[in-house]
Amino acid sequence: MAMVPYRQGYSVLPVSNSLFDIFDDMMDLPRTALTAKAFPIDVVDEGDSYEIKAYLTGVSKDDLDVELNEGRLSISVEVKEKEEDKGKNYLQREFTSYSATRGVYLKDAASEGLSATFADGVLTVHVPKFVEKKNVTKIAID
Structure with a gap:
């Protein structure tokens, strides 16, 4: 088994003896926009509201932006x-600057009464549901 030399990008791949070597080499490629970081989210329907949790380890509150725009959180x-x-002088460096966005469409999300907290790497957003007021008028039949 030969050592694979370090590569700066995707442009040069060493000649491999087998198909398995090619797949092993692909796992060593650096992160780029194609392999951007994402973060997991959970969306829970609580009846009269939604609870959204985003798991953001290693992130500070100042690095976050949360918006609700016409039902899209x-x-x-x-x-x-x-x-x-x-x-x-790093011997190994895996941290890179990055940005990521996740969104979820909540068709009946209200734009008032929203709240968000961030603790222990978990962002929790509470979004109330829009309560549609139905104006029901009884019509007499002649």
Whole structure:
């Protein structure tokens, strides 16, 4: 088994002896926009509201943006490399600056009464449901 030299990108792949070597090499490719980070979310229907949880380990509250626009809830995160990390002589570095957005459409989401909390790497958003007021008028039949 030969060692695969480090590569800076997708452009150069070494000549492999087998198909398995090619798949092993693909696992070593660096992250790019094609393999952008995503984060898991859970959406729970609680009857009169929705509870959305986004699992964002290693993210601070300042890196988050949450919006509700015409029923579409968007959770965005943008993490940037810290200034004190630049210029260090890393032997291995897996952290990269990244941004990711997840969204969910909530057809009956109200735009009032929204709340969000962030603790222990979990963002919890509560979205009340829109209560449609029905104006029912009884019509007498002659």
